[in-house]
Amino acid sequence: MSPRIGKAELRKRALIGAALGEIAERGTLEVTVAQIARRAGVSSALAHHYFGGKDDLILATMRHLLAEFRLNVVGAMHEAEGPRARLSATIRASFGPEQFHHATISAWLTFYAWALSSPGAARLLRIYHRRLESNLTHALKGIAPAAEARRIACGLGAYIDGVYLREALSPTPTDPAAAIAMVERFATLELSEVTP
Amino acid sequence: MSPRIGKAELRKRALIGAALGEIAERGTLEVTVAQIARRAGVSSALAHHYFGGKDDLILATMRHLLAEFRLNVVGAMHEAEGPRARLSATIRASFGPEQFHHATISAWLTFYAWALSSPGAARLLRIYHRRLESNLTHALKGIAPAAEARRIACGLGAYIDGVYLREALSPTPTDPAAAIAMVERFATLELSEVTP
């Protein structure tokens, strides 16, 4: 039984994982290719061989996080019946254990900041924002008028980001359930006004 | 009439302003001391002379932003009568024109990210967080039970940060009034439940 995935794919995954680890651990994108490569157990030249440059490696790391998040969402969506449940599923997915732990949150924050100076990073984050907001809006349209749905989705998106931001800088880790409860409460309050 | 402020203070202010400008314009803390010094019209050696090192200069820039924000808050607080007005004043101050424009918001985001790796920056942000939350909680305690006040203040703080974060990455600038309306609505919704 030979490995189903090629050696190249294996190495790329290891490098992406190592990049994520270094970035989260050091809390900055100012990590050297050599550090990442060492953590992945290869030479820095190999990282360049597979990814071209440091920026490409970091972009690939962002894409990986994004894909993971997407998986989380579709998984949660699958078992959701009705618009309100789909709304809750989207919120719950945003705080899934895969995303909402310190290392990942730190990485997200560094990526957000990077987006200010990297068009590629900005593009990826815009895609993520659009997707999240689209999910929220779609679910909300089943409960509230379209205009209200869009407004509430915008607020929820900002709130989710805000909770992440606070968590990134908080010395004591927050329980994901508490974060979910905060956002759920906001959604319920907003909806109680538009669906009497 | 000789200048009331010494030459040293003048130069420091120029350097801090230049640092803020460079950081906001480039969207990153990876600006060179030489770039900052050139923008301030002095040599890079002088920046070191006055601030010691690059990190100290950037920390001073953060402190400057923080102090400006504080001024904004006390100013808005001064003309506020009663707890609900104080709550609104705090929110309004958070989105004052001095704070809520693109350059400043970009700088904030880079500082937030820096706090992940710089204890000094983390300390400053914690002070800012505590101050904001304390202001919010204090005002809210005049309207809601203490426990609820703390919970709502926590949510408001996160929401304000989230709105900032969205604005930092948004290609189109948001109207401060719209941001204030979003947060005000959040506060009103929360309060409508605890004060029947």
Next chain:
DNA sequence: TTGTTGATTGACTAATCAATCAATAAAGGT
């Protein structure tokens, strides 16, 4: 076996940049 392709590396390069320092200029007091 042998040749081809891809994997992998150590060594090197070129660029960047924070920080230092010795030297000069300006200011201000006596």
Next chain:
DNA sequence: ACCTTTATTGATTGATTAGTCAATCAACAA
């Protein structure tokens, strides 16, 4: 005028680091 202190700079250094390249090494097909 003289001396002390402070302001200011150009030149330099030492460290770091992304990216390159030619040289091995491993896999594997013919």
